[in-house]
Amino acid sequence: MTQLKRGWRLFGRRSAKRTGRHTIGRPYVRVEPGHADPRARATAVLLDRLEPAWTILYGPWSRRFYALALFATPAPLIVEAFTAQELKEQMRQAEQDTLIDHWPHTAAAPAA
Numbered sequence: 001m002t003q004l005k006r007g008w009r010l011f012g013r014r015s016a017k018r019t020g021r022h023t024i025g026r027p028y029v030r031v032e033p034g035h036a037d038p039r040a041r042a043t044a045v046l047l048d049r050l051e052p053a054w055t056i057l058y059g060p061w062s063r064r065f066y067a068l069a070l071f072a073t074p075a076p077l078i079v080e081a082f083t084a085q086e087l088k089e090q091m092r093q094a095e096q097d098t099l100i101d102h103w104p105h106t107a108a109a110p111a112a
Helices: 037-050 084-102
Strands: 054-059 064-068 076-081
Touching: 037 054, 037 076, 037 084, 054 084, 064 084
Parallel strands: none
Antiparallel strands: 054 064, 064 076
C-alpha cells in the first residue's frame, strides 16, 4: 500500500477547519430523509405527461431537466436545460430542426 503525503487527507487538509454536521465534538442532529428538489421533480413528471413525443427527466445532482426524443431522428436527441421553460423552448426548436432536415426538398409544382 502506498504512503499518503503527510497532512493530506481524502477530504481535505488536516489543518482545515471543519464545521460540518459530523465534526467531532458537535452534538448529534437527526436529519429527516427526503428527496432533493421535490418541486422540480414534480415539474418533470407533469411535463413528461404533457409531452408524449419526449421522455422528461430531472437530475437532482446536476439540477437540470433532460428531454429524450421518442420520435425518429438520425442520431439520439437529448436536450438539457436548467429550467422547465428553457427545456420546452429547446424541445420546440429541436422538433423544428428535425422536421426541416427531414422534409422532402422538392420544388412545388407550378399552378396551371
